[in-house]
């Protein structure tokens with residue numbers, strides 16, 4: 426700790442490492458359903474609608490709760506909320522793994538979702554507490570990329586924990602709960618460090634008042650960004666985190682281990698490419714064209730995957746670039762577009778709509794598969810789901826192009842608005 430009460434560099438990077446470890450465990454739990462989807466169907470007779478619901482139910486409470494969660498983080502501080510929400514997430518992961526029936530598992534995923542999205546905000550706020558403008562984006566990118574490593578590990582788990590998978594659906598979910606426990610442990614250590622710092626630090630400035638009327642003054646570019654956020658995340662999360670492994674097994678004839686490995690490369694690419702793309706955009710000083718490029722790759726990738734004999738590597742590589750590029754640009758662009766005084770309100774609204782989209786996409790995709798009887802014996806039954814994902818991703822890409830066109834040359838329309846009073850017309 427420095428003499429003026431600000432954290433030392435060593436302390437800041439230690440906190441960043443702990444937050445990254447906490448995100449790793451949290452993202453592992455989030456992505457633990459996809460690899461057991463086929464086992465849940467075979468051993469417990471779950472329909473695709475039920476499997477979709479296990480991930481949709483994560484998002485459903487957050488259609489409302491995420492706004493409350495943001496306010497709680499401001500009110501009680503990032504450290505306290507990180508610890509509380511990590512504990513809720515662990516309880517949810519444990520309940521999911523130990524439940525004897527679908528209702529109990531769904532309750533576990535609901536509990537996990539209630540904790541996890543507010544946990545995501547709290548961890549971003551935690552990094553913001555410890556890093557200044559010069560290193561903040563890089564530190565956030567690093568935290569996010571270690572989180573992606575958790576998603577990668579979940580997809581690789583059928584290979585890494587083959588014995589657990591051979592024993593059935595439950596042991597893999599208990600392993601996920603163990604990662605939830607490490608996330609909680611990292612959060613608690615961070616909380617202890619933060620308590621020592623805040624005891625001697627000057628009081629934090631009071632958070633800005635949350636004014637709903639401000640939303641009316643966000644510029645057109647913000648609404649394009651919001652629409653892209655909803656559509657792109659809905660498709661990428663409902664496909665990559667819920668149905669893609671099963672899709673690769675049933676349509677492309679891959680075994681579980683190979684399908685999980687194929688899916689995992691998307692996350693592995695993001696580990697390295699997300700901070701790299703963020704650094705590149707900062708250097709070039711352009712955001713909108715990169716975002717449009719990343720958004721366009723998603724429908725292209727899905728289209729290549731619909732060909733049963735096409736090389737899956739092509740689609741995987743395209744989704745990998747999209748999955749690295751879009752988040753790397755979207756969050757810095759959101760902060761640039763809104764400025765610091767309206768960032769919390771803006772991101773809260775984006776995540777409300779995003780969670781509604783993710784829940785809806787999981788439910789619709791599961792329902793479409795069940796209706797068409799999608800299975801290894803009937804791979805064409807997945808066509809409706811792919812058409813749905815493809816259509817949504819095309820509309821998302823159109824929004825990204827509109828954002829780019831509305832940004833004008835050199836993104837001048839996307840300049841920060843923080844110099845304006847919060848209620849000035851946009």
Ligand SMILES: C[C@H](NC(=O)[C@@H](N)CCCCN)C(=O)O
Nearest residue numbers: 452455542545569658752776779
């Ligand atoms: C930073 C961003 N997170 C989100 O958008 C969350 N609202 C949803 C994340 C769900 C999976 N962990 C991201 O992960 O890119």
